[in-house]
Amino acid sequence: xxxxxxxxxxxxxxxxxxxxxxxxxxxxxxxxxxxxxxxxxxxxxxxxxxxxxxxxxxxxxxxxxxxxxxxxxxxxxxxxxxxxxxxxxxxxxxxxxxxxxxxxxxxxxxxxxxxxxxxxxxxxxxxxxxxxxxxxxxxxxxxxxxxxxxxxxxxxxxxxxxxxxxxxxxxxxxxxxxxxxxxxxxxxxxxxxxxxxxxxxxxxxxxxxxxxxxxxxxxxxxxxxxxxxxxxxxxxxxxxxxxxxxxxxxxxxxxxxxxxxxxxxxxxxxxxxxxxxxxxxxxxxxxxxxxxxxxxxxxxxxxxxxxxxxxxxxxxxxxxxxxxxxxxxxxxxxxxxxxxxxxxxxxxxxxxxxxxxxxxxxxxxxxxxxxxxxxxxxxxxxxxxxxxxxxxxxxxxxxxxxxxxxxxxxxxxxxxxxxxxxxxxxxxxxxxxxxxxxxxxxxxxxxxxxxxxxxxxxxxxx
Numbered sequence: 172x173x174x175x176x177x178x179x180x181x182x183x184x185x186x187x188x189x190x191x192x193x194x195x196x197x198x199x200x201x202x203x204x205x206x207x208x209x210x211x212x213x214x215x216x217x218x219x220x221x222x223x224x225x226x227x228x229x230x231x232x233x234x235x236x237x238x239x240x241x242x243x244x245x246x247x248x249x250x251x252x253x254x255x256x257x258x259x260x261x262x263x264x265x266x267x268x269x270x271x272x273x274x275x276x277x278x279x280x281x282x283x284x285x286x287x288x289x290x291x292x293x294x295x296x297x298x299x300x301x302x303x304x305x306x307x308x309x310x311x312x313x314x315x316x317x318x319x320x321x322x323x324x325x326x327x328x329x330x331x332x333x334x335x336x337x338x339x340x341x342x343x344x345x346x347x348x349x350x351x352x353x354x355x356x357x358x359x360x361x362x363x364x365x366x367x368x369x370x371x372x373x374x375x376x377x378x379x380x381x382x383x384x385x386x387x388x389x390x391x392x393x394x395x396x397x398x399x400x401x402x403x404x405x406x407x408x409x410x411x412x413x414x415x416x417x418x419x420x421x422x423x424x425x426x427x428x429x430x431x432x433x434x435x436x437x438x439x440x441x442x443x444x445x446x447x448x449x450x451x452x453x454x455x456x457x458x459x460x461x462x463x464x465x466x467x468x469x470x471x472x473x474x475x476x477x478x479x480x481x482x483x484x485x486x487x488x489x490x491x492x493x494x495x496x497x498x499x500x501x502x503x504x505x506x507x508x509x510x511x512x513x514x515x516x517x518x519x520x521x522x523x524x525x526x527x528x529x530x531x532x533x534x535x536x537x538x539x540x541x542x543x544x545x546x547x548x549x550x551x552x553x554x555x556x557x558x559x560x561x562x563x564x565x566x567x568x569x570x571x572x573x574x575x576x577x578x579x580x581x582x583x584x585x586x587x588x589x590x591x592x593x594x595x596x597x598x599x600x601x602x603x604x605x606x607x608x609x610x611x612x613x614x615x616x617x618x619x620x621x622x623x624x625x626x627x628x629x630x631x632x633x
Contacts, residue, residue, distance in 0.1 A: 192575065196592065197582035204578050204599040208330035208620040210607035213353075213471065213502065213528040213557030214566065216323075216334055218346040219316055219628075223562050225253040233313035233562065235306040236262060241561045243278045243532055259306045263299065277572075281532045285568035289326065309564070316628035322563040324349060327570045330604075330620050333557070333611075335413050335471075340374040341400065343407035348626045351614065354404035354412045354468065356459055360452040362393050363435045363443075376400065390429070390436040397458065401466045410611040411469045411500070412459065417477030420452065422486035426493070427454040460494045469498035469610060471526065475506040476533060483508045484515055491519055498610065499523045500555065504530040509541035513548045520549045524610060527602075528557030531576040532569055542580040551598045552606050577602060 191197050223241035224231045236253045239245070251265035273279045274295065286292045292305050312318040323329050333351045336344075340355045358374050361367040368375035380387040380396055387396060404412070416422070432454035435447045463470040474484040484505040491499055499519075504527050505512030516523050525545065531538040545554060556577075558569035581595040590598075608614055619626065
């Protein structure tokens with residue numbers, strides 16, 4: 172039987188003919204998912220006094236340049252610096268045409284919802300007067316911390332946020348009422364000598380040891396110090412540990428003996444071979460995995476999009492298999508190895524999670540493909556999310572971008588008949604909220620939205 176082409180076209184689902192986001196199914200799902208108070212499992216939002224800003228003639232301000240300069244677009248695209256003599260118009264004349272080659276990139280597009288929804292500006296078609304107005308409004312809003320609080324907790328509808336600190340990593344400070352602490356252990360693998368921390372003194376275990384009167388003369392002392400740090404982190408409210416070693420070295424961590432590591436301890440890097448340094452790091456990384464289990468602090472590990480030649484999560488399989496009771500969280504979906512990451516979680520779904528934080532911002536299409544594949548590969552309670560940003564507008568944009576991506580996938584599965592709408596909504600709630608509460612049960616005592624509590628900054632900061 173020959174079916175007329177027109178008949179085939181008319182029989183296509185609305186999602187194919189007009190785009191998923193134009194369908195009623197998507198709109199219903201998106202509305203329901205937007206209403207779920209989200210648990211953001213990874214962000215870098217700094218304390219209020221350290222928010223991204225620039226020096227202007229009026230002093231330090233958060234403005235349009237600061238938002239773009241501290242966004243991920245800067246990884247792809249040069250942006251004219253804000254010079255000490257600049258007013259907005261002089262900077263904008265240099266910068267306004269610098270977006271022309273990146274309009275289609277996800278690193279650019281994830282910020283657009285913030286400009287549109289929070290400021291009513293279509294940045295793709297922005298005029299010079301609109302740009303000036305946007306800049307002035309950003310600066311005015313950030314003079315009052317209530318803006319940041321409102322964007323995070325109301326506009327983005329985030330209830331709790333796990334924040335990986337960019338400074339003072341061993342002090343476990345809390346900057347916001349929604350702030351959940353994370354223990355960043357990245358630099359601890361370099362504990363073979365005090366000089367490794369001269370450039371990052373606030374993350375130095377040696378300084379911590381001195382402040383607390385702890386000896387640090389041998390590898391045994393260092394291993395005891397690691398236990399003390401884990402105890403401190405847990406007691407101060409940290410719910411997990413985090414490593415970003417993928418930016419600097421391979422994620423292949425061999426099992427190294429204590430005797431081998433002892434030969435390295437106490438020597439400066441200049442006196443060691445690359446192999447000796449890597450052996451020590453490998454030994455400590457395995458110890459961190461063991462401590463992660465002992466202290467019940469799940470291990471967030473940056474995978475993919477780091478040192479690209481060696482950041483595939485496949486490099487972690489031996490470590491994962493050797494620590495079956497450690498809860499591993501593979502960040503960023505292992506981009507670009509999203510299929511391989513799915514296979515790891517499928518094989519080890521009893522103790523491995525995938526965190527899709529940052530993934531839609533790296534590539535919206537890759538994130539959609541990943542969600543489609545992962546939901547077919549392993550249980551839906553193994554997927555987490557986060558926005559991974561440094562300012563309120565970025566958090567809002569990334570959160571909205573993420574919800575769109577996830578809801579498109581859920582709507583497509585409903586439209587194709589692969590999920591009921593009821594089940595799609597349940598999966599959306601799991602990813603945006605419930606999976607984090609299951610993995611980090613300590614968070615349940617921190618929930619506040621259902622109590623009708625309104626969070627405000629300290630009176631002195633308003």
